[in-house]
Amino acid sequence: QKEVEQNSGPLSVPEGAIASLNCTYSDRGSQSFFWYRQYSGKSPELIMFIYSNGDKEDGRFTAQLNKASQYVSLLIRDSQPSDSATYLCAVMGNRDDKIIFGKGTRLHILP
Amino acid sequence: ETGVTQTPRHLVMGMTNKKSLKCEQHLGHNAMYWYKQSAKKPLELMFVYNFKEQTENNSVPSRFSPECPNSSHLFLHLHTLQPEDSALYLCASSPQAPGELFFGEGSRLTVL
Numbered sequence: 001q002k003e004v005e006q007n008s009g010p011l012s013v014p015e016g017a018i019a020s021l022n023c024t025y026s027d028r029g030s031q032s033f034f035w036y037r038q039y040s041g042k043s044p045e046l047i048m049f050i051y052s053n054g055d056k057e058d059g060r061f062t063a064q065l066n067k068a069s070q071y072v073s074l075l076i077r078d079s080q081p082s083d084s085a086t087y088l089c090a091v092m093g094n095r096d097d098k099i100i101f102g103k104g105t106r107l108h109i110l111p
Numbered sequence: 112e113t114g115v116t117q118t119p120r121h122l123v124m125g126m127t128n129k130k131s132l133k134c135e136q137h138l139g140h141n142a143m144y145w146y147k148q149s150a151k152k153p154l155e156l157m158f159v160y161n162f163k164e165q166t167e168n169n170s171v172p173s174r175f176s177p178e179c180p181n182s183s184h185l186f187l188h189l190h191t192l193q194p195e196d197s198a199l200y201l202c203a204s205s206p207q208a209p210g211e212l213f214f215g216e217g218s219r220l221t222v223l
Contacts, residue, residue: 004153034211043113043201043214044154088154092209098167099209101154 002027004091006102014110019076021105023089026070032092033065033072038104039085048074079109114138115215117202123221124192132187132218134202142208143185145177148199148217160185161208192222 003026013019021035032051036044050056050063050072062075072091076083086104093100115136124130136143145157159167160179174196176188185202199219203212 008151032209036212043217044212045113046211046213049211090154090212098156098159098169099212100156103151103153 117215
């Protein structure tokens with residue numbers, strides 16, 4: 001059973017600080033990793049994807065992947081109240097069409 | 112506006128009713144998906160269609176019946192549902208399966 005684990009939170013971070021969201025996965029053969037943001041009452045929205053070990057930066061967002069440790073994280077710099085949402089980690093293997101989601105981490109940015 | 116449109120946005124049905132959820136994507140993608148989202152549970156993949164062919168049925172009960180007439184349209188036919196089927200049903204598309212998912216706004220289903 002492939003699993004994706006996230007701390008459900010809520011994670012409270014002061015405005016302007018760095019928010020760090022973490023995710024671990026069980027399938028060592030996983031190849032692609034995604035972060036989705038879901039505002040309350042809305043559908044998930046893709047914000048980052050990463051395929052290779054290391055860091056990938058896009059504006060205030062940085063995705064970090066460590067395949068040896070089966071660990072992927074999302075850093076949000078200069079956190080804003082508008083970043084308050086649930087962040088879903090999703091993992092795709094290389095053998096099938098399935099994208100497995102974690103339960104999500106609820107992030108609350110304190111003004 | 113994500114380019115993936117779902118109707119209806121809200122649906123209330125009895126256990127003996129038959130209803131359908133509709134999804135349409137305007138992104139030119141070749142793969143479409145149905146996901147179920149329940150409180151405190153991860154998104155659950157239900158069905159995958161790639162180039163109109165069903166490539167995944169994730170052990171979904173037969174009371175849920177998908178239909179994909181073309182790469183732009185996807186339906187989920189519902190009949191004799193149970194109260195535990197109440198959830199948010201999300202349609203998504205991607206350029207190909209598997210791939211980056213673009214979600215619709217979802218259909219909130221309540222089964223009485």
